Amino acid sequence: MALQRYAFFVKTLYFRAKIWPLAENSVFLQPVKQILLINDIAGYGKVGMAAMLPVLSYMGIPAFCLPTALVSNTLNYGEFTQMDTTDYMRRTFPIWQHLGFHFDAICTGLMFSREQAQLVEAYCREQAAQGCHIFVDPVMGDGGELYNGIDQRQVELMRRMVGVAHLAKPNYTEACFLSGVPCSKNGITTDVARRLLDSILMLGAHSAIITSCVIDGKNQVCGYDGDTREYFFHEYEEIPGQFHGTGDIFSAVLIGSLMGEEKSLPDATRRAMDVVSRMIDRNRDVEDHNCGIFIERCLDLL
Numbered sequence: 401m402a403l404q405r406y407a408f409f410v411k412t413l414y415f416r417a418k419i420w421p422l423a424e425n426s427v428f429l430q431p432v433k434q435i436l437l438i439n440d441i442a443g444y445g446k447v448g449m450a451a452m453l454p455v456l457s458y459m460g461i462p463a464f465c466l467p468t469a470l471v472s473n474t475l476n477y478g479e480f481t482q483m484d485t486t487d488y489m490r491r492t493f494p495i496w497q498h499l500g501f502h503f504d505a506i507c508t509g510l511m512f513s514r515e516q517a518q519l520v521e522a523y524c525r526e527q528a529a530q531g532c533h534i535f536v537d538p539v540m541g542d543g544g545e546l547y548n549g550i551d552q553r554q555v556e557l558m559r560r561m562v563g564v565a566h567l568a569k570p571n572y573t574e575a576c577f578l579s580g581v582p583c584s585k586n587g588i589t590t591d592v593a594r595r596l597l598d599s600i601l602m603l604g605a606h607s608a609i610i611t612s613c614v615i616d617g618k619n620q621v622c623g624y625d626g627d628t629r630e631y632f633f634h635e636y637e638e639i640p641g642q643f644h645g646t647g648d649i650f651s652a653v654l655i656g657s658l659m660g661e662e663k664s665l666p667d668a669t670r671r672a673m674d675v676v677s678r679m680i681d682r683n684r685d686v687e688d689h690n691c692g693i694f695i696e697r698c699l700d701l702l
Contacts, residue, residue: 433659434462438520439509439539439648440482441467445474446692448509448539451648454695458702459656464503466492468520469512474644475548476690482549486516493523503527505659507535507651508561510554517557524564533659536565536605537651541573542612543642544583563604566626567665569651571612575600587614594631597624609669611650621673625665632666636673639680645692650676653702675701 435456439448449465456463470483506524511517524534538558541547546554555577562568562578576583579599588596593615600608606626613620619638624631650672657668679698686693 432462433504434464435505435507435655435659436464436466436503437507437509438466438468439507439537440469440471440512441465442471442474444472444691445644446695447474447645447648451645451692451695452507452652454699455649455652455702456656458699459653459660461656461660468510468516474690474692475550476644478548480549482512484512484516486513486519489516489519493519497526502530503532505533505535505655507537507655509537509648510539511557511561512554514553514557517560521560521564524561528564528566533566534564535651535655536561536568537647538562538568538570538574538578539647540570540577542571542647544573544585546573546577559603562600565605567607567609568600568603568605569609569611569647569654570600571647572596572610572614573612575610578603587617590616590633593620593622593633594624597622597631601626607665609654609665611647621669623665623669627665632669634666634670634673636677639677639684643680643683643689643693646676646680649679649693649695656702 437449437452439452441449449467453463466489467485468489469485472481506527508520508524511520528534538561540550540554540558559578570578573583575596579596593610593613596610597608600610601624607624609621609623611621613622615622615633618635621634621636622631653672653675654668657663657671658665663671678701679693679695682698682701683693
């Protein structure tokens with residue numbers, strides 16, 4: 401009886417395959433673009449990888465992970481502990497190289513040591529030579545200040561990482577620290593915004609985006625598209641309250657739009673801005689903003 405059921409099952413699969421063959425343009429036959437996330441993992445908090453993985457998975461981009469550190473919780477609680485993973489990273493890269501692993505894109509985030517930055521920089525250069533796109537999010541601070549536990553040493557490390565970037569994505573505070581200029585509490589002009597972008601490009605980035613800017617009295621995201629050699633500016637309406645991890649969500653939507661939907665950099669930026677704005681609006685009444693946004697409840701907004 402069991403053998404008869406198995407035979408019937410095989411015949412059924414064969415019949416369905418004959419009736420419904422995969423079309424030549426079927427999504428199952430298309431090459432899949434893969435991305436490697438190099439960032440910290442927080443045990444408590446929807447930031448870093450915990451913020452990006454759900455978004456990229458929902459957008460159909462297979463994401464792989466290499467943690468730079470295990471952190472007990474987001475840094476803004478004021479108290480935390482962390483475990484540096486530099487030794488693990490040092491042993492991982494040779495194995496991946498021997499196995500021939502390759503990624504279509506790499507997105508880097510928070511770095512915790514000079515050796516980490518050197519390891520990641522070397523790996524990114526090697527992968528870039530094979531056609532991999534490098535996205536660098538120089539996670540360091542916001543609101544005119546460095547995050548708790550971040551110092552000038554990390555600023556120097558991030559400058560090195562920006563040097564290998566196809567696209568660097570600092571916020572305004574991070575762009576100022578990378579450029580060595582003071583943050584302005586009164587906002588900046590369009591000309592100053594262009595000079596900030598130019599300073600990021602001078603570090604070696606092909607394209608750049610600066611978020612959380614007040615330009616000519618308006619909340620804007622500014623950018624430079626290295627492919628078209630054009631600057632662009634997108635206005636947005638600020639929603640009161642600060643949620644941590646929104647920069648990671650922005651990065652994930654941006655990358656998903658560029659890789660999965662092949663949008664232009666200005667269009668992908670606009671989409672990422674709109675998604676983050678809608679997610680913040682949905683979570684504006686949440687009491688603990690340090691934890692970040694519960695992204696799994698907001699995937700319908702993508």
